[in-house]
Amino acid sequence: MSVTAAKSIDTNQAERELTDGFNLMIDALKLNGLTTIYGVPGIPITDFGRMAQAAGIRVISFRHEQNAGNAASIAGYLTKKPGVCLTVSAPGFLNGLTALAHATTNCFPMILISGSSEREIVDLQQGDYEEMDQLAIAKPLCKAAFRVLHAQDIGIGLARAIRAAVSGRPGGVYLDLPAKLFGQVMDAEAGQKSLVKVIDAAPAQIPAPSAVKRALDVLKGAKRPLIILGKGAAYAQADDEIKSFVEKSGIPFLPMSMAKGLLPDTHPQCAGAARSTVLKDADVVMLIGARLNWLLSHGKGKSWGEAPKKFIQIDIEPKEMDSNVEIVAPVVGDIGSCVSALLEGMGANWAAAPSDWTGAVTKKREENVAKMAPRLMNNNSPMDYHGALGVLRTIIKERPDAILVNEGANTLDLARGVIDMYQPRKRIDVGTWGVMGIGMGYCIAAAIETGKPVLAVEGDSAFGFSGMEVETICRYNLPVCIVIFNNDGIYRGTDVNSVGSDPAPTVFVKGSRYDKMMEAFGGVGVHATSPDELKRAVNAAMDSGKPTLINAVIDPAAGSESGRIGNLNPQSVLKKK
Numbered sequence: 001m002s003v004t005a006a007k008s009i010d011t012n013q014a015e016r017e018l019t020d021g022f023n024l025m026i027d028a029l030k031l032n033g034l035t036t037i038y039g040v041p042g043i044p045i046t047d048f049g050r051m052a053q054a055a056g057i058r059v060i061s062f063r064h065e066q067n068a069g070n071a072a073s074i075a076g077y078l079t080k081k082p083g084v085c086l087t088v089s090a091p092g093f094l095n096g097l098t099a100l101a102h103a104t105t106n107c108f109p110m111i112l113i114s115g116s117s118e119r120e121i122v123d124l125q126q127g128d129y130e131e132m133d134q135l136a137i138a139k140p141l142c143k144a145a146f147r148v149l150h151a152q153d154i155g156i157g158l159a160r161a162i163r164a165a166v167s168g169r170p171g172g173v174y175l176d177l178p179a180k181l182f183g184q185v186m187d188a189e190a191g192q193k194s195l196v197k198v199i200d201a202a203p204a205q206i207p208a209p210s211a212v213k214r215a216l217d218v219l220k221g222a223k224r225p226l227i228i229l230g231k232g233a234a235y236a237q238a239d240d241e242i243k244s245f246v247e248k249s250g251i252p253f254l255p256m257s258m259a260k261g262l263l264p265d266t267h268p269q270c271a272g273a274a275r276s277t278v279l280k281d282a283d284v285v286m287l288i289g290a291r292l293n294w295l296l297s298h299g300k301g302k303s304w305g306e307a308p309k310k311f312i313q314i315d316i317e318p319k320e321m322d323s324n325v326e327i328v329a330p331v332v333g334d335i336g337s338c339v340s341a342l343l344e345g346m347g348a349n350w351a352a353a354p355s356d357w358t359g360a361v362t363k364k365r366e367e368n369v370a371k372m373a374p375r376l377m378n379n380n381s382p383m384d385y386h387g388a389l390g391v392l393r394t395i396i397k398e399r400p401d402a403i404l405v406n407e408g409a410n411t412l413d414l415a416r417g418v419i420d421m422y423q424p425r426k427r428i429d430v431g432t433w434g435v436m437g438i439g440m441g442y443c444i445a446a447a448i449e450t451g452k453p454v455l456a457v458e459g460d461s462a463f464g465f466s467g468m469e470v471e472t473i474c475r476y477n478l479p480v481c482i483v484i485f486n487n488d489g490i491y492r493g494t495d496v497n498s499v500g501s502d503p504a505p506t507v508f509v510k511g512s513r514y515d516k517m518m519e520a521f522g523g524v525g526v527h528a529t530s531p532d533e534l535k536r537a538v539n540a541a542m543d544s545g546k547p548t549l550i551n552a553v554i555d556p557a558a559g560s561e562s563g564r565i566g567n568l569n570p571q572s573v574l575k576k577k
């Protein structure tokens with residue numbers, strides 16, 4: 001029975017209990033274990049948030065919907081349950097939509113629930129408060145979109161949204177709830193009966209035995225095999241199976257950014273520090289939960305070298321196969337089931353990968369690690385990226401269960417290479433789009449969903465996209481330590497405008513003190529000018545669990561244009577001096 005169901009007298013004068021759209025939606029969420037909502041209140045969902053909180057749902061109120069949406073998306077990634085974001089109509093909905101599209105692009109399960117204006121007025125375009133045909137706008141940007149018009153359909157509506165978000169390839173789902181729905185009253189017992197507890201929301205998808213055999217045959221014939229682990233493999237939470245498979249095969253593995261830590265970066269088979277070599281020289285590449293998109297140069301071209309390659313791909317989405325290059329051995333299914341089947345098919349006498357190949361990869365890796373090591377030990381002031389990252393690398397080594405949030409350009413690309421990860425799903429970053437603005441939303445959701453300490457390594461530009469949420473972090477007193485790599489701008493702080501008094505487009509106020517922002521809301525602010533100071537401040541923050549923001553002063557000349565992806569940035573050869 002609904003917690004707050006009202007009593008009323010029906011036409012037959014018999015007393016019966018009533019419920020309404022507010023209560024049914026809350027009951028439906030709770031019934032399905034969706035007990036956290038990330039959002040921004042306002043018309044028509046203000047009371048819904050209050051009532052949800054009163055009913056035991058954790059309601060985390062943000063300063064901007066995009067950050068709430070990003071929080072919901074990463075909650076989905078971390079938990080395999082759809083993260084829920086709640087927005088007001090039109091502008092709030094649109095603010096959340098970027099995050100919904102981001103969730104879909106990254107294959108994170110998320111449900112954006114938005115209040116909306118009255119259908120009758122919207123459809124006649126008569127100018128309702130925050131009028132917008134939200135369902136039509138959301139549709140092309142998400143995996144599925146639904147609208148509920150009647151209270152008795154709330155249960156089915158939410159069930160459809162949950163299944164669409166988590167089954168098959170996960171993604172973002174939009175659920176449109178017009179204002180009138182919330183106040184609709186119905187018989188409480190019938191209302192309870194209308195709710196649906198979703199059973200087996202993401203059913204196992206078992207690969208065909210013939211596909212497994214084909215993949216193993218290709219792998220068996222490889223002289224220089226490589227496994228690429230993507231964030232789909234991390235999402236699948238098949239950590240033990242993946243570890244057993246990789247170790248039994250003896251094949252070098254390359255983790256994509258968010259798959260770092262699925263097996264430790266220090267694992268003897270990890271080829272993260274020999275990336276160019278393994279991509280160029282491998283003859284058989286097995287993709288596990290990774291797409292051959294721009295992050296892997298579409299599986300062709302210079303970075304893949306001259307030698308012909310054979311690709312094996314494990315993915316839950318059949319249409320992913322052959323999307324960029326031919327996949328000679330597609331294995332379609334969920335990663336847990338696929339990897340288990342491969343393991344079983346390998347039997348007891350599987351020959352480990354050829355040792356001349358694994359030896360060559362190890363040698364290259366050790367050379368690169370040794371080359372980088374001295375750069376990480378400098379104590380320069382102002383800091384360069386390597387000096388600052390060297391201390392953060394040690395801190396994560398000492399605190400492997402902390403969650404690392406990372407965005408920026410140089411701040412992202414260099415942190416990815418320098419900071420080793422040791423446990424699955426501990427590194428969360430800009431993902432498939434390379435989007436700035438995920439930072440604070442990810443910090444908040446990571447702290448709330450996992451209860452672990454969070455360390456955010458943020459470019460000063462990147463931080464600006466979601467910086468106001470430091471108030472949210474303080475309000476909920478979350479164990480989040482934000483380190484801002486402050487180089488006075490985007491990529492570098494050294495650009496000048498040679499023709500006028502306006503600043504160049506890539507630079508910010510010089511010598512900004514982001515630490516004062518945190519102090520404004522009662523958190524701890526620290527200004528760090530050397531790696532030693534940075535180390536002390538981060539350790540103090542991680543020990544205390546107090547919301548902390550460290551303004552780490554980085555040499556404005558230290559970065560490069562677009563970090564490691566400068567090749568994607570077109571430059572005019574005709575530009576004026």
Ligand code: OXT
Binds near residue numbers: 257416460
């Ligand atoms: O093998 P080789 O020799 O090649 O060496 C590789 C590894 O083997 C080696 N390595 C190691 N060596 C030693 N030891 C260890 N442990 C080790 N590990 C690795 O190191 C190299 C490099 O390895 P990596 O990184 O694996 O390889 P590589 O070649 O870089 O990989 C290729 C990629 C493509 C997979 C990789 O680069 C990647 O994942 N890149 C992601 C890039 C990305 O997404 N960038 C973000 C977008 S940039 C830009 O768009 C920005 N904007 C515009 C904007 C955006 N994005 N969004 C929105 C909403 N609006 C606007 C903006 C505004 S960035 C940006 C702000 C930037 O300014 P900030 O102030 O925030 O940041 P700063 O730059 O710091 O100022």
Ligand code: ADP
Binds near residue numbers: 236256258290317336
């Ligand atoms: P990365 O950016 O790390 O390379 P991508 O986001 O490109 O990773 O790829 C993730 C892939 O993982 C997607 O193609 C998605 O369909 C797939 N995927 C997600 N979850 C599962 C799962 N449980 N089983 C199989 N494949 C999955």
Ligand code: MG
Binds near residue numbers: 486
């Ligand atoms: Mg910067």
